Amino acid sequence: MRALFTAALALLLAACAQPGPASRDTIVLLPEQNGRHTAVIVNSGGQQVTLDHPYAGARSGGPVQAYESSAADVQGIFGAALAAQPARPRSFQLYFIEGSDTFTDETRRTVEQIFGEIARRPAPEIAVVGHTDRVGSDQSNDALSLKRAEFVRGELIKRGLAPDGIQASGRGEREPIVPTADGVSEPRNRRVEIIVR
Amino acid sequence: MKLRLLRHTVIALGILAAGVVHAAEIGQIKIVKGQVSIERAGQTLAATPGLRLQAADVVKTGADGSVGITMTDNSLLSAGPKSVLSLDQYAFDTTTYQGKFDSTLKQGTLAVVSGKIAKQSPESMTVRTPATILGVRGTEFVVSADPPAGR
Numbered sequence: 001m002r003a004l005f006t007a008a009l010a011l012l013l014a015a016c017a018q019p020g021p022a023s024r025d026t027i028v029l030l031p032e033q034n035g036r037h038t039a040v041i042v043n044s045g046g047q048q049v050t051l052d053h054p055y056a057g058a059r060s061g062g063p064v065q066a067y068e069s070s071a072a073d074v075q076g077i078f079g080a081a082l083a084a085q086p087a088r089p090r091s092f093q094l095y096f097i098e099g100s101d102t103f104t105d106e107t108r109r110t111v112e113q114i115f116g117e118i119a120r121r122p123a124p125e126i127a128v129v130g131h132t133d134r135v136g137s138d139q140s141n142d143a144l145s146l147k148r149a150e151f152v153r154g155e156l157i158k159r160g161l162a163p164d165g166i167q168a169s170g171r172g173e174r175e176p177i178v179p180t181a182d183g184v185s186e187p188r189n190r191r192v193e194i195i196v197r
Numbered sequence: 198m199k200l201r202l203l204r205h206t207v208i209a210l211g212i213l214a215a216g217v218v219h220a221a222e223i224g225q226i227k228i229v230k231g232q233v234s235i236e237r238a239g240q241t242l243a244a245t246p247g248l249r250l251q252a253a254d255v256v257k258t259g260a261d262g263s264v265g266i267t268m269t270d271n272s273l274l275s276a277g278p279k280s281v282l283s284l285d286q287y288a289f290d291t292t293t294y295q296g297k298f299d300s301t302l303k304q305g306t307l308a309v310v311s312g313k314i315a316k317q318s319p320e321s322m323t324v325r326t327p328a329t330i331l332g333v334r335g336t337e338f339v340v341s342a343d344p345p346a347g348r
Contacts, residue, residue, distance in 0.1 A: 081277035129291070167269075171294075195271065
């Protein structure tokens, strides 16, 4: 039994050491900025490798082979692509008085920050996404969240932004900052998110 | 009465047309270095920051070129020199965040930061090369296809 195991291990090691057919593709998972657990699943030639830690790499084009990449390896192959990466979208939250589309005082300061962020970006776009708490029906919250988003879109246009660069949408109660039971009034969930990208 | 109906029809068509235009935009070119072009329905467009992308667009970079793209779901794609990136299929529901995003790197190098589509439904974003299919589980990664010889 033990001899069989040793033989199997030797075979496995030999298989790993053998150079595969000419590799055409390289795939490397990068570290996450926010530490989320993520993965890329690589399928090629009927085989599958899951990359699930930073700098886990795979070469494919024939059978997929896993390898350990590094920051230097990635920079060598992908430096130009990474240098052209657009700035991360930035998200701001504007809060509302319950059941209304009126701003709180704090939101007026946030609007100034949003304009600063827009000025820093090439070809800036703005997505205005309305959210509600869980008071009221799903349908009425979808409508209220869109109404809030459209109100904010209008305010941004009044302050000088080009209308065709701003999209408004409503997420209803699907994405609370603070999870609650249905029917609970929660001011932190009554908000409009502004994404600048 | 007839006139009124006609007017309503015209308004409805106008809304429909606006909706179509809105749906057609899937992302924008944000960064252009060197030679970058877009192939759309048999035509070649020069890529400039702010150019709006549509599904089935093919983005090409020259030997000195690189390009940075943002998608409407916040995905970021950027390609290095001698790259050919096809934005095969894209749909994004801004209420539910359900969608589908398939692209193919036919050659070259690509860096990806996935967005809300992959976060909402892990099976909904794939990146292909001619030889490989990548399933994206909410993440950042790089992929090259057919890299130049000598590496």
